[in-house]
Amino acid sequence: MACRGSRGPRVFLPFLYPSLFNPNGTQIARASLSKRCSSTEAAAPTPHDPATTHNHHHHLNPAPDDYSMPNFADKAKLSLYAGGGGHGCISFLREAYMDDGPPNGGDGGHGGSIYIQATHGETSLHKLARRKFIRAGKGKTGQGSSKSGQRGDDVVITVPVGTIVRELSRNDPEAENEAITTTRMRRRKKQQALIPAEMGEDGEPIEDPQRAKWILYPGISTSEAKRMSLPPLPNRERLLRQPKAPVYLDLSRPTPRPILLAAGALGGLGNPHFASRDRAKPMFATRGEQPITMDIEMELKLLADVGLVGLPNAGKSTLLRAISNSRARVGHWEFTTLQPNIGTVVLDNNKGRPLVKSYRQVNATSDDPWAVNLPEPEREQRTRFTIADIPGLIEGAHLDRGLGIAFLRHVERAGVLAFVVDLNNGNAVEALKALWLEVGLYAQMREEEEQHRKREAQIDWSAGLGEDSSDSTFWTTTKTMEEARNTGGLHIAGKPWFVVATKCDLPDTKANFEELREYLAAITRGDEPHPSGVEDAWTKDCAVIPVSAINKHGIDRVIHWTVGLLDG
Numbered sequence: 001m002a003c004r005g006s007r008g009p010r011v012f013l014p015f016l017y018p019s020l021f022n023p024n025g026t027q028i029a030r031a032s033l034s035k036r037c038s039s040t041e042a043a044a045p046t047p048h049d050p051a052t053t054h055n056h057h058h059h060l061n062p063a064p065d066d067y068s069m070p071n072f073a074d075k076a077k078l079s080l081y082a083g084g085g086g087h088g089c090i091s092f093l094r095e096a097y098m099d100d101g102p103p104n105g106g107d108g109g110h111g112g113s114i115y116i117q118a119t120h121g122e123t124s125l126h127k128l129a130r131r132k133f134i135r136a137g138k139g140k141t142g143q144g145s146s147k148s149g150q151r152g153d154d155v156v157i158t159v160p161v162g163t164i165v166r167e168l169s170r171n172d173p174e175a176e177n178e179a180i181t182t183t184r185m186r187r188r189k190k191q192q193a194l195i196p197a198e199m200g201e202d203g204e205p206i207e208d209p210q211r212a213k214w215i216l217y218p219g220i221s222t223s224e225a226k227r228m229s230l231p232p233l234p235n236r237e238r239l240l241r242q243p244k245a246p247v248y249l250d251l252s253r254p255t256p257r258p259i260l261l262a263a264g265a266l267g268g269l270g271n272p273h274f275a276s277r278d279r280a281k282p283m284f285a286t287r288g289e290q291p292i293t294m295d296i297e298m299e300l301k302l303l304a305d306v307g308l309v310g311l312p313n314a315g316k317s318t319l320l321r322a323i324s325n326s327r328a329r330v331g332h333w334e335f336t337t338l339q340p341n342i343g344t345v346v347l348d349n350n351k352g353r354p355l356v357k358s359y360r361q362v363n364a365t366s367d368d369p370w371a372v373n374l375p376e377p378e379r380e381q382r383t384r385f386t387i388a389d390i391p392g393l394i395e396g397a398h399l400d401r402g403l404g405i406a407f408l409r410h411v412e413r414a415g416v417l418a419f420v421v422d423l424n425n426g427n428a429v430e431a432l433k434a435l436w437l438e439v440g441l442y443a444q445m446r447e448e449e450e451q452h453r454k455r456e457a458q459i460d461w462s463a464g465l466g467e468d469s470s471d472s473t474f475w476t477t478t479k480t481m482e483e484a485r486n487t488g489g490l491h492i493a494g495k496p497w498f499v500v501a502t503k504c505d506l507p508d509t510k511a512n513f514e515e516l517r518e519y520l521a522a523i524t525r526g527d528e529p530h531p532s533g534v535e536d537a538w539t540k541d542c543a544v545i546p547v548s549a550i551n552k553h554g555i556d557r558v559i560h561w562t563v564g565l566l567d568g
């Protein structure tokens with residue numbers, strides 16, 4: 001039987017069913033079509049068809065579209081809006097035979113707070129980068145019959161481990177009001193006789209922030225409202241203090257508990273709070289406080305054990321695919337990789353028997369995310385390590401050529417650096433020197449940035465706002481972390497490193513390899529300076545490992561050497 005529409009409509013089949021006609025699916029498409037259409041025109045697969053015979057793609061030499069590219073962003077700016085407090089309620093009991101009962105207005109609910117938590121489940125900031133705003137819930141207004149308003153919902157921002165959070169600006173209306181009130185009080189005390197209390201120096205009446213905090217019964221007239229004497233605002237204990245400005249968090253470990261970024265505002269008090277013997281029916285309640293708003297910037301520095309650094313097209317992604325189960329994109333053109341990839345190397349090959357015995361130090365767990373004085377670290381058998389593959393660096397990357405050096409931040413915290421050098425692309429020694437030059441310049445730039453940031457952090461932004469957060473353990477411990485980090489010396493040149501010489505399966509690469517090996521041996525002996533030019537850089541045992549990543553040759557040696565350096 002002839003296939004329905006076997007002539008004309010078949011012209012449209014590639015448009016209607018593109019998946020049947022894509023380059024990889026040619027064979028399937030033709031086979032299925034020939035099954036469905038028994039007509040003589042159907043193209044059956046032939047063994048000499050170039051599309052079917054010249055297909056050498058495999059896991060390490062994949063087709064251009066065989067890769068996974070999850071959404072990724074390593075920077076995000078967010079505006080945080082904590083929840084405002086709900087207003088207190090002015091209400092009086094009304095019941096049968098009691099038309100003028102006692103006050104029974106409920107309190108307003110507190111606003112929701114915003115927290116941040118670093119978890120292992122997250123890998124990127126792209127979701128946050130798209131959101132731009134984070135709002136915690138508003139507290140609901142209190143109601144009659146002593147019903148308090150509902151509390152606003154808290155929000156927890158989850159970020160990947162390795163995220164750095166910096167506060168850019170904040171607006172805290174309550175702290176500002178407090179500061180204005182304190183100055184007014186001081187001024188009144190000083191110049192009581194000279195200036196009328198409610199007038200400013202320019203003769204204009206000063207808006208009393210204290211007065212604006214009251215909410216009056218809607219039924220009363222304006223003149224009555226002006227005459228009404230209001231009690232002093234009650235001093236209220238805050239459940240949560242705002243963290244001291246500017247917030248700086250380095251979330252390099254998963255945080256066991258969420259960390260407060262912006263505390264929700266307090267809800268207002270209902271009118272029963274102001275009832276007294278002289279004032280049995282208070283016609284006022286307090287407003288909910290205004291919420292704090294804050295702009296923050298987040299930067300993710302991936303935390304991999306090993307960082308791959310190389311020129312574009314050197315074979316970094318192929319090496320990552322060979323060494324781990326990563327599906328990083330591979331292609332014979334430059335800048336195939338546009339965002340960092342992380343691969344995990346399983347040391348026991350999932351067979352339960354470690355190929356390489358390796359131990360890593362684990363810190364004893366502590367409830368306090370910022371605890372610095374932890375007990376002695378324990379040693380635990382390492383079963384896996386992670387590798388980060390980043391976009392290739394080109395000469396002049398520090399001048400923002402190519403993809404720039406922004407991606408180097410992802411290898412900045414790696415324990416070991418692996419320089420991937422293509423033996424088939426010019427002099428390998430020159431390539432290595434060029435890479436180290438860029439890395440060195442990057443390290444210098446970061447150090448300058450760090451110095452600048454430290455100078456900025458010394459400015460007390462909260463001065464004059466009447467805020468005393470000196471007892472805040474949050475801030476003091478964060479500072480201690482900072483100091484520890486700086487004294488530790490995070491300079492990139494101090495890290496252990498080695499070179500992976502790839503593409504050694506290609507002809508005429510031996511001489512290039514020998515020259516590179518000689519050069520590295522000279523560095524280890526101390527005859528040649530470290531390629532970055534930095535003094536006291538790591539030159540203990542500079543090795544080069546020849547590999548053919550595409551054939552998976554020499555990969556085990558890379559794993560052994562890496563583990564040796566990690567255990568160091």
Ligand SMILES: Nc1nc2c(ncn2[C@@H]2O[C@H](COP(=O)(O)OP(=O)(O)OP(=O)(O)O)[C@@H](O)[C@H]2O)c(=O)[nH]1
Pocket residue numbers: 060061310311312313314315316317318319329330331332333334335336337338390391392393502503504505506547548549550551
């Ligand atoms: N012959 C041979 N070719 C290789 C080897 N490793 C990688 N290649 C090829 O080199 C080309 C570039 O490989 P990639 O892994 O994409 O290189 P990359 O360093 O990740 O490149 P960028 O992401 O652009 O920086 C591809 O065509 C690979 O097939 C190897 O060991 N031998």
Ligand SMILES: [Mg+2]
Pocket residue numbers: 316317318329330336337389390391
């Ligand atoms: Mg790549």
